[in-house]
Amino acid sequence: MARTESTRNRGPGGLAAGPEIISGPAAAGAPPKQRSARRKRIELAILLGPPLILFIGFVFVPMIFAIWYSLYNWNGYGPLSDFIGLQNYQGVLTGPVFHQALLHNIIIAVLSVVIQLPISIGLALLLNRRMRGQTALRLAVFTPYVLSQATSAVMWSMLLSHGGPVDSLLKSAGLAALIHFWLASTSLVLYTLFFVVTWQFIGFGIVLLLAGLQGIPPELREAAAIDGATAWQVTRRIMLPLLGPTIRIWIFLAVIGSLQLFDIVWIMTLGGPANASQTMLTYLYFNGAERTQFGYGATVSVVLFIISFVFALAYQRYALRRDTAGALTRAVG
Amino acid sequence: MRDIRKARFGLVAALVALAAAACTSGGSPTSNANSNAPQTITWWHNGTAAPLLGIWQQVANDYHAAHPNVTIKVDPIQNEQFTTKVPLALQSNDPPDIFQQWGGGQEATQLQSGKLANLGQFVSPWIGELGKAAQAWQVNGQQYGIPYDLHVVGFWYRKDLFAKAGITTPPTTIPELESDNAKLKAHGIAPIGLGGQAQWPDAFWWEYFAVRECSTSVIQQGMTASNMSAPCFSKATKDLTAFLATNPFEPGFNAVEAQSSPTSSAGMLANGKVAMELQGDWEPGEAKGDTTDKSIDSKLGWFAFPAVPGGQGDPSSVLGGGDGWSCTTGAAEPACAQFLQYIDSTEVQKQLVTQASIGLPANPAAESAITSPAVKAAAQAHDTAAYVAVYFDQALPTNPGLALDAAIANFFAGKGSNSAIINSVSSSSGH
Numbered sequence: 001m002a003r004t005e006s007t008r009n010r011g012p013g014g015l016a017a018g019p020e021i022i023s024g025p026a027a028a029g030a031p032p033k034q035r036s037a038r039r040k041r042i043e044l045a046i047l048l049g050p051p052l053i054l055f056i057g058f059v060f061v062p063m064i065f066a067i068w069y070s071l072y073n074w075n076g077y078g079p080l081s082d083f084i085g086l087q088n089y090q091g092v093l094t095g096p097v098f099h100q101a102l103l104h105n106i107i108i109a110v111l112s113v114v115i116q117l118p119i120s121i122g123l124a125l126l127l128n129r130r131m132r133g134q135t136a137l138r139l140a141v142f143t144p145y146v147l148s149q150a151t152s153a154v155m156w157s158m159l160l161s162h163g164g165p166v167d168s169l170l171k172s173a174g175l176a177a178l179i180h181f182w183l184a185s186t187s188l189v190l191y192t193l194f195f196v197v198t199w200q201f202i203g204f205g206i207v208l209l210l211a212g213l214q215g216i217p218p219e220l221r222e223a224a225a226i227d228g229a230t231a232w233q234v235t236r237r238i239m240l241p242l243l244g245p246t247i248r249i250w251i252f253l254a255v256i257g258s259l260q261l262f263d264i265v266w267i268m269t270l271g272g273p274a275n276a277s278q279t280m281l282t283y284l285y286f287n288g289a290e291r292t293q294f295g296y297g298a299t300v301s302v303v304l305f306i307i308s309f310v311f312a313l314a315y316q317r318y319a320l321r322r323d324t325a326g327a328l329t330r331a332v333g
Numbered sequence: 334m335r336d337i338r339k340a341r342f343g344l345v346a347a348l349v350a351l352a353a354a355a356c357t358s359g360g361s362p363t364s365n366a367n368s369n370a371p372q373t374i375t376w377w378h379n380g381t382a383a384p385l386l387g388i389w390q391q392v393a394n395d396y397h398a399a400h401p402n403v404t405i406k407v408d409p410i411q412n413e414q415f416t417t418k419v420p421l422a423l424q425s426n427d428p429p430d431i432f433q434q435w436g437g438g439q440e441a442t443q444l445q446s447g448k449l450a451n452l453g454q455f456v457s458p459w460i461g462e463l464g465k466a467a468q469a470w471q472v473n474g475q476q477y478g479i480p481y482d483l484h485v486v487g488f489w490y491r492k493d494l495f496a497k498a499g500i501t502t503p504p505t506t507i508p509e510l511e512s513d514n515a516k517l518k519a520h521g522i523a524p525i526g527l528g529g530q531a532q533w534p535d536a537f538w539w540e541y542f543a544v545r546e547c548s549t550s551v552i553q554q555g556m557t558a559s560n561m562s563a564p565c566f567s568k569a570t571k572d573l574t575a576f577l578a579t580n581p582f583e584p585g586f587n588a589v590e591a592q593s594s595p596t597s598s599a600g601m602l603a604n605g606k607v608a609m610e611l612q613g614d615w616e617p618g619e620a621k622g623d624t625t626d627k628s629i630d631s632k633l634g635w636f637a638f639p640a641v642p643g644g645q646g647d648p649s650s651v652l653g654g655g656d657g658w659s660c661t662t663g664a665a666e667p668a669c670a671q672f673l674q675y676i677d678s679t680e681v682q683k684q685l686v687t688q689a690s691i692g693l694p695a696n697p698a699a700e701s702a703i704t705s706p707a708v709k710a711a712a713q714a715h716d717t718a719a720y721v722a723v724y725f726d727q728a729l730p731t732n733p734g735l736a737l738d739a740a741i742a743n744f745f746a747g748k749g750s751n752s753a754i755i756n757s758v759s760s761s762s763g764h
Binding site: 075076077078157158161162163164181182183184186189269270272273274275276286289290291292293294 | 416417420421423424442443445446447529530531532583584585586587588589590594596731732735736739742743745746747748749
């Protein structure tokens with residue numbers, strides 16, 4: 001059968017061997033090759049078609065619309081008639097509140113990498129050991145991630161309300177001096193929100209890193225131990241380097257997530273008080289949807305898209321290159 | 334109720350609605366204006382929870398029973414979704430026939446879509462029964478909306494806590510209010526609750542000071558022109574500054590929600606954590622939902638915003654608003670207007686008062702159904718007011734209205750200024 005033959009001919013080279021088959025003498029003649037090529041095209045069309053249509057319809061086309069709207073002063077009613085060029089962009093880029101919002105996103109992203117990552121790695125290494133109650137502990141750290149962001153936001157805004165359960169707990173523990181206006185203080189609110197975000201998402205990071213740890217062959221650790229490496233050396237020289245790809249993916253997800261922070265912030269503070277916890281997305285929602293300045297809102301979304309896109313491209317190019325090339329062993333060697 | 338303010342919990346759904354609205358079937362009638370031809374009217378309302386949900390369905394059913402040719406397709410929509418769904422629907426060729434309308438500047442903005450029906454010719458025989466209140470749903474003197482209930486903002490206070498602090502009569506001037514606050518504090522009671530997180534409760538304070546400082550005509554001009562450069566508006570900021578300096582609110586009010594939880598400002602009043610709150614007439618209903626205290630209704634009293642010595646405004650003027658409906662243009666206009674007349678009939682209005690605690694009915698004839706003495710006092714203040722100023726964020730177009738709320742909230746958080754408040758409405762630099 002032509003099918004099995006061509007499959008066999010491809011051998012271990014996989015897709016890369018394709019052109020050889022077509023030009024190679026082993027091929028049994030033109031018609032089966034064509035049939036196989038056509039079949040492949042149909043396969044591709046069936047598999048890629050629907051997602052491609054969805055992507056174009058729900059991602060690409062709206063993006064084009066957003067860019068188009070961003071050039072107009074438009075409150076959502078009536079036709080797009082008030083063309084104002086780049087005036088919206090000028091408004092966004094010179095707006096002090098947008099600068100504040102952008103800074104807040106950056107602070108959250110930096111804190112994620114500096115604080116969440118070490119905690120996640122530490123806990124993942126701990127939970128990777130064989131110990132009693134391992135499953136229960138893993139479940140416990142992962143549970144917050146399963147809750148919807150809205151649920152945890154409502155829960156934490158009640159817990160953190162002034163004189164609420166958290167304050168009472170601190171008081172009864174003799175730590176009354178630590179009681180603050182967690183959500184009402186303009187200088188503290190962003191860090192309170194970072195705490196809630198960490199609580200919610202740390203489980204995801206830990207599970208991701210645990211999966212990475214599971215992928216490290218135990219032989220490497222055993223061999224190192226036989227060679228006299230201490231536990232710290234094993235962690236530092238073997239585990240962490242081999243965890244590299246997972247860590248880099250985690251950083252990518254954490255930064256993109258930080259740039260798109262919305263649900264928890266909106267529900268807990270609406271970006272306030274006095275914009276002290278405004279993020280780019282809460283700024284977008286307030287100024288675009290609530291104030292019905294849809295042209296302006298579209299502009300914020302385009303700016304946010306560009307920031308995320310540039311970061312994603314740069315990160316892929318410089319940080320993820322080795323991982324995506326599949327050079328795992330070289331990274332270690 | 335003024336649920337439009339609770340822009341939080343339905344938010345995720347609101348975003349989904351952006352996509353969903355495009356697919357929503359408005360179900361416009363295909364029949365002509367012949368009043369006996371079968372018609373289907375689509376009705377978007379925000380009563381997504383009991384008791385309003387059931388009452389509106391009942392109203393639709395009853396109307397259909399009396400007018401078998403008119404079928405009403407009731408579409409309860411999460412309140413916060415109206416912000417995004419209505420603009421999209423009015424852009425489409427298939428908007429709902431009736432939708433929730435809060436009047437004022439928002440209605441004027443929606444009018445730009447060209448899809449709001451001018452109901453004047455249909456409602457002229459009976460709209461007079463509603464009195465002056467219906468004017469808040471007019472744009473350029475034309476009736477593009479009809480109210481079904483009215484709101485008035487004032488002080489809801491705990492009679493038990495006032496008694497505890499030895500306050501026998503509610504304050505009638507700001508200095509009296511300040512001295513009562515001191516008495517309450519001396520008894521370890523936080524005087525006033527404020528749900529500052531939502532911004533609009535902060536705005537009530539500044540707006541009321543403005544209503545006391547400015548004459549009616551200055552307020553009206555300010556709203557029409559989106560301009561608050563008249564000196565009396567700056568005086569309002571000055572009054573507010575002096576009042577804030579007395580620390581009258583609960584600690585951390587900037588992060589306190591206004592409604593919907595025991596830790597909200599309405600919940601604090603309901604649970605006796607604060608002695609009073611400046612809120613709309615929906616407060617007793619909110620309070621009931623935020624406490625286990627069954628007798629909360631009888632503990633609440635009402636008094637008007639105190640007079641500001643030397644102010645140009647009439648001390649009887651109140652801040653208020655209401656809920657209503659708009660019809661969209663098309664064949665269903667007459668049937669739509671007739672249905673709205675039914676909603677404003679004394680019978681249905683009384684039902685709304687007794688079963689839905691809507692506060693003040695749009696039809697004054699139904700006010701007799703109000704039983705709570707506190708709500709009665711609020712209703713009376715509304716009816717005898719020299720001027721009912723619509724909440725500024727509603728009277729102004731949406732964009733400057735919300736910019737004003739944000740500027741006032743910043744001021745409350747210690748990050749604002751008088752010029753930021755005054756300029757917020759006249760420039761879009763509030764971004």
